[in-house]
Amino acid sequence: MPTELKVPSVGESVSEIYIGQWYKAEGDTINTDEPLVELESDKATLDVPAPMGGVLVKILKQTGETAEVGETIAQIEPGKPAGVDPLQRSTSPAEKPPTQRAPEPTAPAAESTPPKPEPKPAPVHSAPAPPPAPKAEEPPAVTESAPIVDRTPSVQPQEEWQRDAAERASTATPSTAIERGEEAVPLSPVRRRIAARLVEAQHNAALLTTFNEIDMTAVKDLRAQLGEAFQKRHGVKLGFMSFFVKAAIDALRQCPELNGTIENDHIVYRRYYDIGVAIGSDRGLVVPILRNAERMSFAEVERTIEELAKRAQSGNLRVEELQGGTFTISNGGVYGSLLSTPIVNPPQSGVLGMHAIQNRPVAINNQVVIRPMMYVALTYDHRIVDGREAVTFLRRVKEAVESPSRLLLEV
DSSP states (O other), rough: EEEEEEEOOOOOOOOOEEEEHHHHHHTOOOOTTOEEEEOOOOOOOEEEEEESSSSEEOOOOOOOEEETTEEEEEEEEESSSSSSSSHHHTTTTSOOOOOOOOOOOOOTTTTTOOOOOOOOOOOOOGGGGOOOOOOOEEEEEEEOTTOOOOOOTTTTTHHHHHHHHHHHHHTTOOSOOOOOOOOOOOOOOHHHHHHHHHHHHHHOOEEEEEEEEEEEEHHHHHHHHHHHHHHHSSSSSSHHHHHHHHHHHHHHHHHHOOOOGETTEEEEEEESSSSOHHHHHHEEOOOOEEEEEEOOHHHHHHHHHHHHHHHHTTOOOGGGSSSSSSSEEEGGGTTSSSOOOOOOOOOOOOEEEOOEEEEEEEEEETTTEEEEEEEEEEEETTTOOOHHHHHHHHHHHHHHHHHHHHHHHHH
């Protein structure tokens, strides 16, 4: 009796999933714990392993379809297929060689009619001369009083051009035509969830964005001086994100409203800092959480972000790693974005947007110098955060990044 493969539970409040790629086809032999199908929810993507070895005899839900938690999506027959030639099973009916038949008897020679020889053309000299053509009636003579009319077909070149153009159009090859096509692809649960949350943020919050710019000279110099030693000791590169995570936590302590949320008629201030880091993947935008980031060192922040980014690309993030979060940082600069307005991830109250570093002329001590500058943007919920707190937050981030020693001395 076939064993049913059912959709497992992928987290709280998740009732519907999206069938991704099937790694096996019907009739394939599978092993225990071998990845069988990819499932995608609005929070995470996971591979479902085969619960037993055997043969995948039936796929009930195809790629692109949806299924509910606990619903049967495939059937597995224990053991190997009996009495089936693997070569025959891998060959479709259309690919089977045709059955050989005995050659049909040849028709008797007597019944065959030899082709008639073509008549030889008569010699040219023996052909009778054609009869003389009837003499055409001569036109009347032109008198001096009759006007001379030019019978030359002056419009003939234009007629020939039109005829040639028509012939060229009729013989045009299909390769000269412009191919136009469309493809309808269903929204995945992750993409639908992203769309729903972004619309929710626009409808349920009073969003406003403020900007500032940061001189990245100090951070770049520090990475140049100690980056190699940092990597040798900790096994991970010293990036920019750890500086901004630490600077954001320092600024959130000074502006706690941005780490809070509105619940009914109350403002809930969180005294812990779970920082979400937006990561773009082939499946869409995901925001894994750095739990208690205030307790992490620079190396722990970099190492955790690197691990989360790798698993986001492979679709191996766990559901609990995407839940919660008190504040989000999004780095659009990795894609070359110079300036943008990020959208708050509800029910959070703020999101910090980083952008590309660009050498620009700036005035320092009344002199114009070239410095590596980055625009930063803070989008916040104006229901809980006022402009004063938003500007104070960005200024504190700017001070901490431009002078990283402040983070060490907490000044």
